[in-house]
Amino acid sequence: MMLALEMFRSVPRTVAGRAVGGRMPGILSGFAAPLRLMTIDEPKVDRPGWARLKTRLSGICGSDLGMLSGKTSLYFSAVVSLPFVPGHEVVAELLDDCEDLPAGTRVVVDPVLTCAARGVEPCEACVTGATNRCSRITVGHLSPGLQTGFCKDTGGGWGQQLTAHRSQLHPVPEGFSDEQAILIEPLACAVHTALRAGVVTNDRVLVSGAGSVGLFATLALRQLTDAGEIIVVAKHKHQKELAREFGATEVVAPGEVLRRVRRSTGAFQLQPEFSAPYLLGGVDVAVDAVGSKQSLETSLNATRAGGRVVLSGMPAAADLSAAWFRELEVVGTYASSQHEESFRIATELAATDAVQQLAKNVATYPLHRWREALDHAHSAGRLGTVKVAFDPRSTR
Amino acid sequence: MSRPGFVLDVDDRTPPLLVHEGLGFRLESFPLGTRVIYPPESLPAVPDVDQAIVDALLHPQDMDPLPELLFAGMKLTIAFDDISLPLPTMRPPDIRGRIIEHVLTMAADAGVDDVELIAANALHRRMTAAELKHIVGERVFRSFYPQGKLYNFDAEDRDNLSHLGTTDKGEDIEISKRAAESDLLIYVNVNLVAMDGGHKSVGIGLASYKSLRHHHNAKTMVQSRSFMDHKHSAMHHSAWRIGRVIKDTVKVFQIETTLNNDIFPKPYDFLQKREWEWSLKDQASMLAMKRGISIAPPKLKHKMFHDLRSVYGLTGVNAGEVEAVHTKTLEKVHQQHLVEVQGQSDVLVMGIPYVGPYNVNSSLNPILATCMGLGYYFNSYIGQPVVRKGGAVILYHPLNEGFNQLHHPSYVDFYEEVLAESTDPAVVGEKYEQQFAEDPWYKHLYRTSHAYHGVHPFYMWYWAAHAMDHVDEVIWVGADRKVAARLGFRAATTLADALEMASGTVGSSPSITYLHNPPHLLAHVK
Numbered sequence: 009m010m011l012a013l014e015m016f017r018s019v020p021r022t023v024a025g026r027a028v029g030g031r032m033p034g035i036l037s038g039f040a041a042p043l044r045l046m047t048i049d050e051p052k053v054d055r056p057g058w059a060r061l062k063t064r065l066s067g068i069c070g071s072d073l074g075m076l077s078g079k080t081s082l083y084f085s086a087v088v089s090l091p092f093v094p095g096h097e098v099v100a101e102l103l104d105d106c107e108d109l110p111a112g113t114r115v116v117v118d119p120v121l122t123c124a125a126r127g128v129e130p131c132e133a134c135v136t137g138a139t140n141r142c143s144r145i146t147v148g149h150l151s152p153g154l155q156t157g158f159c160k161d162t163g164g165g166w167g168q169q170l171t172a173h174r175s176q177l178h179p180v181p182e183g184f185s186d187e188q189a190i191l192i193e194p195l196a197c198a199v200h201t202a203l204r205a206g207v208v209t210n211d212r213v214l215v216s217g218a219g220s221v222g223l224f225a226t227l228a229l230r231q232l233t234d235a236g237e238i239i240v241v242a243k244h245k246h247q248k249e250l251a252r253e254f255g256a257t258e259v260v261a262p263g264e265v266l267r268r269v270r271r272s273t274g275a276f277q278l279q280p281e282f283s284a285p286y287l288l289g290g291v292d293v294a295v296d297a298v299g300s301k302q303s304l305e306t307s308l309n310a311t312r313a314g315g316r317v318v319l320s321g322m323p324a325a326a327d328l329s330a331a332w333f334r335e336l337e338v339v340g341t342y343a344s345s346q347h348e349e350s351f352r353i354a355t356e357l358a359a360t361d362a363v364q365q366l367a368k369n370v371a372t373y374p375l376h377r378w379r380e381a382l383d384h385a386h387s388a389g390r391l392g393t394v395k396v397a398f399d400p401r402s403t404r
Numbered sequence: 405m406s407r408p409g410f411v412l413d414v415d416d417r418t419p420p421l422l423v424h425e426g427l428g429f430r431l432e433s434f435p436l437g438t439r440v441i442y443p444p445e446s447l448p449a450v451p452d453v454d455q456a457i458v459d460a461l462l463h464p465q466d467m468d469p470l471p472e473l474l475f476a477g478m479k480l481t482i483a484f485d486d487i488s489l490p491l492p493t494m495r496p497p498d499i500r501g502r503i504i505e506h507v508l509t510m511a512a513d514a515g516v517d518d519v520e521l522i523a524a525n526a527l528h529r530r531m532t533a534a535e536l537k538h539i540v541g542e543r544v545f546r547s548f549y550p551q552g553k554l555y556n557f558d559a560e561d562r563d564n565l566s567h568l569g570t571t572d573k574g575e576d577i578e579i580s581k582r583a584a585e586s587d588l589l590i591y592v593n594v595n596l597v598a599m600d601g602g603h604k605s606v607g608i609g610l611a612s613y614k615s616l617r618h619h620h621n622a623k624t625m626v627q628s629r630s631f632m633d634h635k636h637s638a639m640h641h642s643a644w645r646i647g648r649v650i651k652d653t654v655k656v657f658q659i660e661t662t663l664n665n666d667i668f669p670k671p672y673d674f675l676q677k678r679e680w681e682w683s684l685k686d687q688a689s690m691l692a693m694k695r696g697i698s699i700a701p702p703k704l705k706h707k708m709f710h711d712l713r714s715v716y717g718l719t720g721v722n723a724g725e726v727e728a729v730h731t732k733t734l735e736k737v738h739q740q741h742l743v744e745v746q747g748q749s750d751v752l753v754m755g756i757p758y759v760g761p762y763n764v765n766s767s768l769n770p771i772l773a774t775c776m777g778l779g780y781y782f783n784s785y786i787g788q789p790v791v792r793k794g795g796a797v798i799l800y801h802p803l804n805e806g807f808n809q810l811h812h813p814s815y816v817d818f819y820e821e822v823l824a825e826s827t828d829p830a831v832v833g834e835k836y837e838q839q840f841a842e843d844p845w846y847k848h849l850y851r852t853s854h855a856y857h858g859v860h861p862f863y864m865w866y867w868a869a870h871a872m873d874h875v876d877e878v879i880w881v882g883a884d885r886k887v888a889a890r891l892g893f894r895a896a897t898t899l900a901d902a903l904e905m906a907s908g909t910v911g912s913s914p915s916i917t918y919l920h921n922p923p924h925l926l927a928h929v930k
């Protein structure tokens with residue numbers, strides 16, 4: 009038996025009918041939370057290529073918070089299987105030998121449950137290595153679930169033990185702290201985002217949001233592309249400092265974005281009736297790293313005609329007029345892709361000074377303090393934290 | 405004969421003194437011994453304005469009489485000062501309109517039919533039709549405006565600018581093509597303060613950014629001692645160099661007028677009287693106005709002040725060769741404004757009223773308020789500044805009027821973006837001026853809407869550069885703290901607090917001078 013947090017009912021379903029006004033952190037940790045701390049059986053391993061993992065740390069991601077607070081679209085209800093143990097940002101050690109990896113190896117997990125993990129013939133996407141686009145995420149040996157952390161059978165990082173397939177495992181280099189390693193998965197997503205952004209030399213880029221998604225996207229854009237100016241939208245003081253360290257040329261407050269982009273691109277600004285202003289002209293590429301309606305609309309409104317808007321946060325419904333009228337390319341960026349070697353590149357990024365510094369600031373909680381942990385993650389920006397994680401080994 | 409300017413030392417019989425602060429004023433009790441400099445009382449007006457105008461046109465300085473300069477088939481251009489002069493706006497008819505009527509009559513008599521009228525607004529906002537009409541008068545407006553022969557200068561209309569070469573110091577001279585190619589360019593000026601007129605009229609009023617950047621910059625502004633004395637102003641030296649080249653290329657017939665100090669009409673004329681001379685009626689008006697202001701919503705307050713029209717009397721009109729005319733003008737302006745002051749003081753106190761050259765019919769935003777205080781008022785001296793080097797300046801203004809989106813769009817960016825990074829005029833000029841000057845959106849708004857040019861807030865900030873360089877402490881009484889801090893200054897609630905804050909710089913019993921304007925005065929500090 010082991011201790012784990014379990015998501016036991018579909019919040020999208022229960023909350024969809026209810027009018028939830030604004031942000032409700034209480035719903036994450038209050039009595040209505042669809043999460044409970046349980047003693048349950050360890051997930052089983054009875055197939056080749058699979059091994060048991062003992063969780064060392066598991067991060068709390070924006071998508072987890074979205075799922076728990078019922079903000080996530082019902083779209084996702086078909087690609088999860090209840091009840092499940094959340095946690096897809098995982099650093100763990102192998103309890104069994106796993107093909108070439110001996111027991112005791114410290115690994116990070118690529119959470120996407122692809123054809124390889126499911127034991128089915130590889131789909132077209134998996135054949136090319138675009139594993140994040142796998143079309144078989146609901147079939148095969150496993151219950152439906154797009155990722156570890158959303159699947160009934162695999163367990164997730166918010167439990168003391170989980171299982172994973174060899175295709176998901178990446179050994180952690182010597183000398184990395186667990187806190188550093190826990191950042192590799194989100195960094196891998198950022199690598200994918202940066203490559204999806206289609207930046208060409210000297211492009212002006214806007215990154216809307218300076219949480220972990222925005223900061224890591226900034227770092228990846230700076231390290232992996234020839235972007236010129238990178239303008240990052242940050243609310244809080246320490247986020248501004250971090251954004252600069254991670255490669256931002258300019259950091260602006262949410263209310264200043266359009267003004268600053270207009271100025272630095274020489275764009276024209278229009279003020280439609282009863283809605284937000286927008287630009288004719290603007291940045292070449294915008295990355296929405298928040299997913300709120302406001303952030304997404306800002307990204308759309310600040311991008312030049314023919315430019316590209318990258319949906320990096322899980323998006324809310326927004327006014328897409330700009331995408332039509334300004335012929336924007338709106339592209340999604342989900343998880344990371346194996347053929348890009350996102351995890352290898354992410355591991356290199358995790359070794360940089362800036363990320364090492366940030367890793368020292370990762371806040372960890374034992375599972376039984378999950379309410380506090382979720383509240384902290386929800387207010388992380390305000391409280392000066394970039395990443396909050398569970399440490400299921402800890403009891404205090 | 406009018407009374408000269410007046411310097412008073414506050415003693416225990418001195419009543420509280422009126423201090424302007426934006427759309428309002430307060431009565432302030434100054435510490436004993438405070439030196440108060442009042443503007444001189446109004447000079448008498450010329451008895452017959454039309455006669456004076458005709459006299460000037462027929463008997464110009466160092467030039468032939470105007471009728472002899474006019475001939476059939478010629479290209480005649482009349483340029484005139486824009487809405488930034490005079491302050492406040494003159495009660496109609498505006499003196500410029502009256503002069504233009506006389507000029508046009510003489511031109512018609514000579515058979516001149518190619519005439520254009522250009523408002524010399526440089527990088528200021530385009531005036532509305534109503535504002536143009538106010539300056540030139542109904543008749544001239546109706547005859548020229550519909551045909552497009554009366555218009556605002558457009559410093560971004562590349563096709564209609566002429567590059568006349570450079571000065572021996574390498575300064576570009578680029579002005580209105582129409583003006584440059586005219587057989588005669590007549591400039592009609594209102595000289596409110598000694599800074600205006602002379603070669604500043606054509607050389608600045610009809611010039612583009614390319615030309616203006618040579619003297620409108622922090623370095624030149626810091627070296628101007630003072631702006632009111634063109635012989636000691638680096639900015640004017642540049643304007644004079646430019647003006648002399650223009651004079652060699654274009655025939656300029658300059659007409660300059662001088663006004664007296666009658667700016668507040670009844671019943672607000674108490675605002676320009678000395679407080680201990682207020683009659684019971686003045687006191688009643690003052691109390692009524694103060695009460696009105698205290699309960700009026702901001703919009704109404706704005707209207708109360710901005711609708712006020714001045715009843716200036718004309719004290720002189722001179723025409724002819726630019727420099728000869730300007731010498732005459734300065735004599736009159738100095739006669740009206742100069743107050744002799746013995747020595748500098750540790751602290752200079754100034755109240756910033758509601759209107760400056762760049763917020764006519766608009767709001768006095770914090771940058772314009774700074775320009776008024778540290779630019780224009782601080783620089784109202786000849787000889788040396790009223791406050792000593794390393795002293796303190798205390799200003800009264802709430803710094804709360806916000807930014808007018810129509811008139812001052814680039815100011816918002818300047819405030820939010822540029823001042824957030826640095827308030828040092830040289831630093832911000834170096835890094836941002838050109839970007840703002842060349843921003844296509846600002847250009848568009850300047851050319852087609854009623855916005856000041858993108859670079860204009862920089863110029864406002866440069867005006868204050870000399871003061872910022874000269875004093876160690878700037879404190880705003882009654883100002884929004886956050887705004888003052890953004891500007892790089894401090895805010896205090898009362899004068900006593902401000903003096904306490906300044907005591908680190910000037911000690912606990914500093915010598916204080918209060919510059920009691922408006923109306924305008926020019927301190928001749930010996």
Ligand SMILES: [Zn+2]
Pocket residue numbers: 069070071096
């Ligand atoms: Zn995630």
Ligand SMILES: [Zn+2]
Pocket residue numbers: 122123124130131132133134135141142143144
């Ligand atoms: Zn697949």
